[in-house]
Amino acid sequence: MIPAAPVPMKPRPWQQAWRDAVRDPRELLTLVGLEPAALAISDAAAAQFPLRVPRGFVARMRRGDPADPLLRQVLPLDDEMQPVPGFSADAVGDGAARAGRGLIRKYRGRALLVATGSCAINCRYCFRRHFPYAEETAAAAGWREAIDAIVADAGIDEVILSGGDPLSLATTKLAQLTDALAAIPHLRRLRIHSRLPVVLPERIDAELVAWLQSLPWPVTVVLHANHANEFDRGVDAALAAVRAAGATLLNQAVLLHGVNDSEDALATLSERGFEAGVLPYYLHQLDRVAGAAHFEVPDARALELHAALRRRLSGFLVPRLVREVAGDASKRPL
Numbered sequence: 001m002i003p004a005a006p007v008p009m010k011p012r013p014w015q016q017a018w019r020d021a022v023r024d025p026r027e028l029l030t031l032v033g034l035e036p037a038a039l040a041i042s043d044a045a046a047a048q049f050p051l052r053v054p055r056g057f058v059a060r061m062r063r064g065d066p067a068d069p070l071l072r073q074v075l076p077l078d079d080e081m082q083p084v085p086g087f088s089a090d091a092v093g094d095g096a097a098r099a100g101r102g103l104i105r106k107y108r109g110r111a112l113l114v115a116t117g118s119c120a121i122n123c124r125y126c127f128r129r130h131f132p133y134a135e136e137t138a139a140a141a142g143w144r145e146a147i148d149a150i151v152a153d154a155g156i157d158e159v160i161l162s163g164g165d166p167l168s169l170a171t172t173k174l175a176q177l178t179d180a181l182a183a184i185p186h187l188r189r190l191r192i193h194s195r196l197p198v199v200l201p202e203r204i205d206a207e208l209v210a211w212l213q214s215l216p217w218p219v220t221v222v223l224h225a226n227h228a229n230e231f232d233r234g235v236d237a238a239l240a241a242v243r244a245a246g247a248t249l250l251n252q253a254v255l256l257h258g259v260n261d262s263e264d265a266l267a268t269l270s271e272r273g274f275e276a277g278v279l280p281y282y283l284h285q286l287d288r289v290a291g292a293a294h295f296e297v298p299d300a301r302a303l304e305l306h307a308a309l310r311r312r313l314s315g316f317l318v319p320r321l322v323r324e325v326a327g328d329a330s331k332r333p334l
Helices: 013-019 025-031 043-048 069-074 144-152 171-182 206-214 233-244 263-275 299-312
Strands: 098-100 110-114 158-162 189-193 219-223 248-254 279-284 320-323
Touching (some): 171 206
Parallel strands (some): 110 158, 189 219, 219 248
C-alpha cells in the first residue's frame, strides 16, 4: 500500500499576507500610480536592505503622490547610498551592550531579547538595518543562552521582546519562549515591541490573542506608527483585540523629515492613535544609522515641534522627545 502524501499545511491569513508582500520597488510605484522613472530609486539600496511592504499597508498610501508619508518610509532611494559623517552601522551601541546571544542589556532592570531578525516591513530608517541577525538572534540557539543570562541576573525584572519583530514568529514559537521566561521568578513585566499590528493587522488572530491572555505578567505592547494614515479600520480592530487581551498599548514614533515633521502631522498621529486606544510614548530623534541621513530633522526644529504639541494637546497626548545615546543609562530627553 502506498502511503498517502502528507497534506501541506495551509498558511494562516497573516502568513499569506506576509508572503504576498511587495518586494519590487517598481511594482510598488506602479501600485500607487507613479512612474518608476520619476523617483530616484536605488537598486543598490534595495540590494543592501531589501524592500518589503505588505499590500494592506500599500493600500493606505495616497495614489499619485511621490511625497506620501507611508511611501517615503519604505521606498529605497539613492540618498541612502551617500556616506554621511556621523552615521554608522551601529548607531545606538547594540554591539557593546551584548549580554549573550540575542540579548542586549542597556538599562537597569531591563533586558532586550532579539527574538528574530524577521519583520513584515523594512523601514528605510531602521536603526538595526545593519544588525548581524544571523549571528545574534536568540531564536537560533533555541533561546538557551539568552534565558540562561536572564536566570543568572536577579536584577532583571522586565524583558523586552524585540527584533526584527517578535510577532513575526509563529504563536507556538512565542509560547515556547514565554513558557521558558515564566519559570524565572524575578521577572515581573513583559514588553513587546512590534510594528505588525499596524502594518499587518491580520497577525492579531484568535491564537495570538489567546497567547496574550495566558501570559502571567502585566504586558505592554509598544507599537511603532509614524503617521496617522497608518491607522485604518483593520488596524483599529486588531488593536481592540490586543487591548481586550489585557495589554497596555503605547506608541513610539520616529521624527522623520518629509514624513511627520510638522505640527499637524504629529498632533494628528497622537489623536488618531488615542482613538484606537494607544497612548503616545516616545517621539525619537532619528538614530544616526548609515543610510538614513536624509530623514534627519535638526534638534532645533524638533524642539519647536514638541513645544507646539505641548501648547496644542492635552498632556497625555504629548510623547516624550528623546534620543538614544550609546552608553547612556536611559533615553536622553531633549
